[in-house]
Amino acid sequence: MNYIDAHVHVWTPDTTRYPLAAGFKKESMQPASFTPEELFKHCKPAGVTRINLIQMSFYRFDNSYMLDMIAKHPDEFVGTAVINPLGNDPEREMTDLAKRGVRAFRILPKLSDEPIDRWLRAKGYAAMFRAGARNDQAMACLINPDALPELDRMCKEFPDTPVIIDHLARIGADGVIRDADVDRLCAMAKHKMVMVKIGAFYALGKKQPPYTDLAPLIRRVVTAFSPERCM
Numbered sequence: 001m002n003y004i005d006a007h008v009h010v011w012t013p014d015t016t017r018y019p020l021a022a023g024f025k026k027e028s029m030q031p032a033s034f035t036p037e038e039l040f041k042h043c044k045p046a047g048v049t050r051i052n053l054i055q056m057s058f059y060r061f062d063n064s065y066m067l068d069m070i071a072k073h074p075d076e077f078v079g080t081a082v083i084n085p086l087g088n089d090p091e092r093e094m095t096d097l098a099k100r101g102v103r104a105f106r107i108l109p110k111l112s113d114e115p116i117d118r119w120l121r122a123k124g125y126a127a128m129f130r131a132g133a134r135n136d137q138a139m140a141c142l143i144n145p146d147a148l149p150e151l152d153r154m155c156k157e158f159p160d161t162p163v164i165i166d167h168l169a170r171i172g173a174d175g176v177i178r179d180a181d182v183d184r185l186c187a188m189a190k191h192k193m194v195m196v197k198i199g200a201f202y203a204l205g206k207k208q209p210p211y212t213d214l215a216p217l218i219r220r221v222v223t224a225f226s227p228e229r230c231m
Helices: 036-046 064-072 090-098 116-121 125-135 145-157 166-170 179-190 212-225
Strands: 003-008 048-054 077-081 102-107 138-141 163-165 194-196
Touching: 003 036, 036 048, 048 064, 048 102, 064 077, 090 102, 090 125, 102 125, 116 145, 125 138, 125 145, 138 166, 145 163, 145 166, 145 179, 163 166, 166 179, 166 212, 179 194, 179 212, 194 212
Parallel strands: 003 048, 048 077, 077 102, 102 138, 138 163, 163 194
Antiparallel strands: none
């Protein structure tokens, strides 16, 4: 069936070879592991043959495990890495990672100390957006609705950079789906290189299966962006 899963995390219990970032403990890993071998037991019977791996939060900027798994399973995996936008040369780092199967970079406001209305003014983001346009690497934004205006500004400045808005911009994470937030997300469809991930239902709205309370939100977003720009 050759389905593609656009958003999967993998991690290993081997914290000696792949240490956790500062502030994380092994107890943070729930379950204790989710390796490619464990993943394949679930995804392959369902017809999922290609997967975009997302760097796991408790590895922070050390993408080693994800990169090693891409190298081990190049026919199944590509990756979305996390790098430091405040680093010395994020543009060169992005270009180097492109050679290792990294197709996108997760960005989020807490990676800098800028206020939410200026979160993409932080050093390095302009360079990352430039490299994204040149390398065809997406900026995968893990954001709340209040971060959309600054992203809108950046998309106007860099119209050729692919952008992915993760998890419906986390609309309804506090349990309330506000029309103003949905309007703001749908307005991003005017940027032709912007895409949306339709997912993380367990964290949005009433947070209860079968998640039917999210249906109006999903319909509006898919209508605004078209199915071809939704994941």
